Amino acid sequence: MTDFNAMIDTLVSCDADKLTGLVNDALAENTPAGDILNKGLIAGMDIVGEKMENGEMFIPEVLMAAQAMGSCLDILKPLLGDDDASSGARVVIGTVKGDLHDIGKNLVAMMMESAGLEVHNLGVDIPPEDFVSEIEKKDAQIVCLSALLTTTMPAMKQTVDAIVESGLRDQVKIMVGGAPVTQAFADEIGADGFAADAGSASKMAKSFIS
Ligand code: B12
Numbered sequence: 001m002t003d004f005n006a007m008i009d010t011l012v013s014c015d016a017d018k019l020t021g022l023v024n025d026a027l028a029e030n031t032p033a034g035d036i037l038n039k040g041l042i043a044g045m046d047i048v049g050e051k052m053e054n055g056e057m058f059i060p061e062v063l064m065a066a067q068a069m070g071s072c073l074d075i076l077k078p079l080l081g082d083d084d085a086s087s088g089a090r091v092v093i094g095t096v097k098g099d100l101h102d103i104g105k106n107l108v109a110m111m112m113e114s115a116g117l118e119v120h121n122l123g124v125d126i127p128p129e130d131f132v133s134e135i136e137k138k139d140a141q142i143v144c145l146s147a148l149l150t151t152t153m154p155a156m157k158q159t160v161d162a163i164v165e166s167g168l169r170d171q172v173k174i175m176v177g178g179a180p181v182t183q184a185f186a187d188e189i190g191a192d193g194f195a196a197d198a199g200s201a202s203k204m205a206k207s208f209i210s
């Protein structure tokens with residue numbers, strides 16, 4: 001039986017080598033990749049967030065924990081797919097301007113890729129005009145905006161506005177997400193969809209193009 005608590009503790013103590021070892025052990029025991037992700041890694045990152053908020057963990061440690069999680073996501077990536085046929089639809093995804101958080105956004109990108117979507121991941125701190133030019137260049141049908149800071153949520157609205165002003169609004173479905181984002185906020189800024197996690201985000205994207 002996989003000890004998810006050991007995984008959580010190891011992520012919180014930022015030990016990347018031990019964490020990747022635990023993930024590989026769990027896979028060898030046939031633990032589903034989705035369980036490792038949700039019950040081990042995301043649960044561990046939630047604790048990291050609490051410790052950060054309480055002043056028990058500081059930026060350098062949080063960054064190390066994030067890197068350790070990133071190494072594990074590389075291992076899990078090929079195993080998180082679903083079996084749906086490829087749609088070939090093009091998605092542009094990025095973290096909005098001013099925001100450097102990318103773990104959740106990369107998970108969303110990963111799940112969408114696994115679902116057969118063609119994902120163009122712009123990275124972090126992406127200004128509205130870069131989203132617009134990439135939608136145009138890739139002739140994208142879906143754009144996904146991620147934000148983890150309450151202070152960068154307004155950049156989501158600015159990005160939606162820039163897409164409207166560019167004349168591309170009718171061509172794309174706009175999805176938003178990230179820990180502080182809600183359905184109410186998505187409605188308020190004129191996005192088409194919000195999802196609370198990567199699995200639901202991927203399902204929603206597929207529903208938009210089917
Ligand atoms: C790791 C982390 C960092 C790392 C980021 C490393 C990286 N490469 O991403 C570092 C150390 C760089 C960092 C920096 C900062 N951080 Co920080 N960070 C976190 C932490 C602990 C975890 C975030 C995370 O990765 N979660 C795990 C992933 C899997 O979850 P997720 O991102 O929510 O994504 C899921 C869903 O939201 C959804 N989703 C995500 N994006 C999208 C997009 C779409 C379209 C959809 C549909 C869904 C979706 O699907 C994802 C997968 O299921 C959070 C705490 C927390 N609990 O969120 C704080 C947190 C977000 N950070 C915080 C703060 C304050 C900061 C700093 C300002 C600290 C500082 N004083 O410098 C800086 C800001 C830097 C910047 N300009 O961005 C605060 C934000 C508070 C607020 N209300 O705004 C938090 C909440 C911590 C806290 N409790 O105080 N941080």
